[in-house]
Amino acid sequence: MSALALEGVRKSFGANEVLRGIDLALEEEEVVCLIGASGSGKSTLLRCVNLLEPLDAGRIVLHGEEITRRGVDVNRVRQRIGIVFQAFNLFPHMTVLRNVMLGPREALKLSRDEAEARALELLGRFGLADRRDEYPDRLSGGQQQRVAIVRALAMRPELILLDEVTSALDPELVGEVLSVIRELAEGGMTMLIATHEMGFARDVASRVCFLDAGRILEEGPPDQIFAHPKEPRTRQFLERIVQAGRL
Amino acid sequence: MASEGDRRPDLEVEARRSRLLGGLSLEAEGARGVAIALISTAVFLTVVIVAISQSPGWPEVHRVFFSWDDIRSTFPDIARAFVLNVKIFLVCEVFILVFALVIAVLRSLPGPVFFPLRALAIIYTDLARGIPTILVIALLGFGAPALQLQGVPTSRVFWAGVGLVLIYSGYVAEVYRAGIESVHPSQDAAARSLGLSRFQALRFVILPQAVRRVIPPLLNDFIGLQKDTALVGTLGVIDAFNQAQIDANSTFTFGSYLAAAVLFVAITIPLARFTDVLIARDRRRRQASGVFA
Numbered sequence: 130m131s132a133l134a135l136e137g138v139r140k141s142f143g144a145n146e147v148l149r150g151i152d153l154a155l156e157e158e159e160v161v162c163l164i165g166a167s168g169s170g171k172s173t174l175l176r177c178v179n180l181l182e183p184l185d186a187g188r189i190v191l192h193g194e195e196i197t198r199r200g201v202d203v204n205r206v207r208q209r210i211g212i213v214f215q216a217f218n219l220f221p222h223m224t225v226l227r228n229v230m231l232g233p234r235e236a237l238k239l240s241r242d243e244a245e246a247r248a249l250e251l252l253g254r255f256g257l258a259d260r261r262d263e264y265p266d267r268l269s270g271g272q273q274q275r276v277a278i279v280r281a282l283a284m285r286p287e288l289i290l291l292d293e294v295t296s297a298l299d300p301e302l303v304g305e306v307l308s309v310i311r312e313l314a315e316g317g318m319t320m321l322i323a324t325h326e327m328g329f330a331r332d333v334a335s336r337v338c339f340l341d342a343g344r345i346l347e348e349g350p351p352d353q354i355f356a357h358p359k360e361p362r363t364r365q366f367l368e369r370i371v372q373a374g375r376l
Numbered sequence: 377m378a379s380e381g382d383r384r385p386d387l388e389v390e391a392r393r394s395r396l397l398g399g400l401s402l403e404a405e406g407a408r409g410v411a412i413a414l415i416s417t418a419v420f421l422t423v424v425i426v427a428i429s430q431s432p433g434w435p436e437v438h439r440v441f442f443s444w445d446d447i448r449s450t451f452p453d454i455a456r457a458f459v460l461n462v463k464i465f466l467v468c469e470v471f472i473l474v475f476a477l478v479i480a481v482l483r484s485l486p487g488p489v490f491f492p493l494r495a496l497a498i499i500y501t502d503l504a505r506g507i508p509t510i511l512v513i514a515l516l517g518f519g520a521p522a523l524q525l526q527g528v529p530t531s532r533v534f535w536a537g538v539g540l541v542l543i544y545s546g547y548v549a550e551v552y553r554a555g556i557e558s559v560h561p562s563q564d565a566a567a568r569s570l571g572l573s574r575f576q577a578l579r580f581v582i583l584p585q586a587v588r589r590v591i592p593p594l595l596n597d598f599i600g601l602q603k604d605t606a607l608v609g610t611l612g613v614i615d616a617f618n619q620a621q622i623d624a625n626s627t628f629t630f631g632s633y634l635a636a637a638v639l640f641v642a643i644t645i646p647l648a649r650f651t652d653v654l655i656a657r658d659r660r661r662r663q664a665s666g667v668f669a
Contacts, residue, residue, distance in 0.1 A: 179569055208571030218566035222584050231580060232570035284570060 130193050132157045132319045133178065133288055137187035140173055147173045149343035150187070155288070158317040162330035162351075165340035166366060171323035172215075174340070175290040178321065179212045192287060208236050211281030211289040215296050217273045219265040219280070225252065226261040229280045237284065244283075251279045255309055271302030275309055282313075289313070291322040295329075307333075327370055331355050339363045439629065446631030450623040454632060457619035458639045461605040464533065464615075465643075468540045468605075469598060476545040480552035481578065497549070504546025510607055513539040517611040536608040544601050551593045555586030592658065595651040599644045606640070616640070 131154040140148040147170045155161050163171045176182045178189055180196065180203045189197045196206045220228050229248035233239045239247070252258050255275050265273055274294055281289055291310065295303045307329050314320060314333050324330050330337055331351045338348040339360070347360045358364045405413070428434060482490075483497035516539045521530040529535070559582050567577035609618035616636045623632035 181565055181569065204568075204571045204573050206571075207569055210569075212569045214562065214566065216562060218562045220563065220566070220581055220585075222588065231567075232572070235576050235580060236571035280570070 131155060131190070132159070132192060133321065134190040135174075135178070135187065136190070138174070138177060138184055138189065139186040140170075140177055140182060141185055147343050148177065151343075151345060153338065153345060153348075155319055155321060158319055159335050160314045160318075160320045160322065160333055161336045161338060162334035163321065163323045163338050163340055164325075164327065164330060164354075164366075169340040170343045171340055172292050175212065175292045175321065175323055178290055179210050180206055181212075204236065208232075208284055209287045211284055211286035213274070213277050213281050213289070213291050213294050215293040217265070217270070217277045217297070219273055219277055221265050224262050224264055225257065225268070225276050228265070228276060229283045232280065232284045248279075248283055251282055252276075255279055269302060270298045271305045274298065274302075274306045278306075278309055278313075288319045288321065291320060291324070293323050293325060295324070295326055327355065327367075339366065341366075441630050441634060443627070443629045443631040446623075446627045446629045447635045450620070450627065450632035451635045453623060454616050454619045454635045455639060457614050458616035458636070460533070460608070460613070460615045461602070461617075461640075462643070464537055464540070464605045464608060465598075465602045468537050468544070468601060471537075471541045472544045472548050472601070473594075475541060476548035477552055477583075479545060479549035480556060481583075483549070483553055484556045501546045501549050504543050505550075507543070509539065509543045509604055510610060512543055513607050514610065515539070517608070532611040532613050533608060536611055536613065540601065540604060540607075544597060544604075547597050547600075548594065551590050551597065552586065554593075555588075555590035556582060558589055559585045589658075592651050592655045595647060595654065599647050599651075602644050602647070603640060606636075 133153075133155040135151050135153045138148055138151040139146070151170075151174060153161070163174065165171055173182060177184055184197055187197075188195050191206065191209060195201075220231070223231065226245070226248055229252065230241075230244040233244040233247055234241065237244075249258065249261065252261055255278070257272065257275060257279065260268060260272060260276070265276065268276065274297075278294070294310070295306050298306065303326070307326065310320070310322070310329075311333055322330070322334070334351045336348060337351045337354040338345045339354060339358070339362075340346070341362050347354065347358060347363045354363065355367065358367060479497045479500060482493045483501070485493060513536050516535040517532045520528060520535045520538075521532060524530075563581055563585065564577050567581040568574070572580065606615060606617040609615045609621070612618070614622075616639055620632040620636040624630055
């Protein structure tokens, strides 16, 4: 049974068809990177998986349970899927600790002590223990994004979605966030990652999918996609990335 | 050239600071600036006082409006009556803050299912802001007790309070709504992505941020409400305004009105300055953090 399976997923915004039939399956502990130009549908795909966007057609199955069926408890589903956003989206009126505790406390209904213990353990593991009482705007972008990852992890999700989590960071802060994700991958977390960091994708992904105009045009192990892309469009995209000095 | 370029940021800071304090700050001017301001104010006041007291109608104006004896003799009565205004203000404010929040939340509910509730909230705010306050107070204050229904309070003060709550909730709901809409949708997405329900996201993430942002405009509405408590006087209830009217009828001057005005101002001006301080603090905090959220 796949950890996550997408079957014929379609999504339009008005006349703009962003996803034109996506089929994709992630096995347990697999890390899949989605690459592709801006507007190719990477972010929309992730938002659909987290049920932040309703599908027009197709279905999404999480560990054997169809989460896109009618009458599904979306709150329960979202508790099982973590998502980290490009712009962090931390809650600015809460301290780091309260940001991390909110989900476990209110969605999972853990006791204060349990939620706090869980949050502190994670913050400690990712070098953020001394930031627990800071407000997000006092942290660097890299720290904010690490807190956002910890906030997602505190729900003990079955799967984590990462939506271009380094795109809003200063270049010198990208490394600290990527190393956190690498650590998660090594720890066996199942992840679906939309990214522009090709070097990172090559490094961490078990599989890379190239999205083009709402379809998965090509997929395979990173070495194959990056070194021997079959599709001309993939080759074109990668050439542009190389020219921009990103690979 | 260079010095002009260097000075400009200072000027901007100065301009901003004087804006923050409502144009009354002399901090940036130094001792010489303070001296100039004092002298200029003294000259200005002298000119104004001389001009007014020398004008032909002044003795009569002074007798009718500024009779110190009348102001002093009526003040205690009016101050006692003013307690009622303050009570109405305090009690109404609590209900307004809660009721308006409910309306604002109803209005911000998304999706077709909630259309009737949204429509209801919109109609309500339109009516509340469209009908003159004095009309609603007269309608309820005279009308409701006249019904003589069992269980319906007959106190005019009570119904005047209801009127104020109904009217002001319309305004305050709009203030809340502006706050709710100013919170970026990504905050809601982040909250919902953790598996929080719509209500939980509103309660823990959206509203705390929204309310913080609208505290200054809320205080502004408090000030308006404090003044409008004088409308209960139109129902024949003895509040500061009505007491002043009664006193004016016996002294044949308007000194008592002045006494009532002083009492209202004694509450509204500190509220206004407090609002300024909060606005300034909010702006400083935003500039310090450089974060829009």
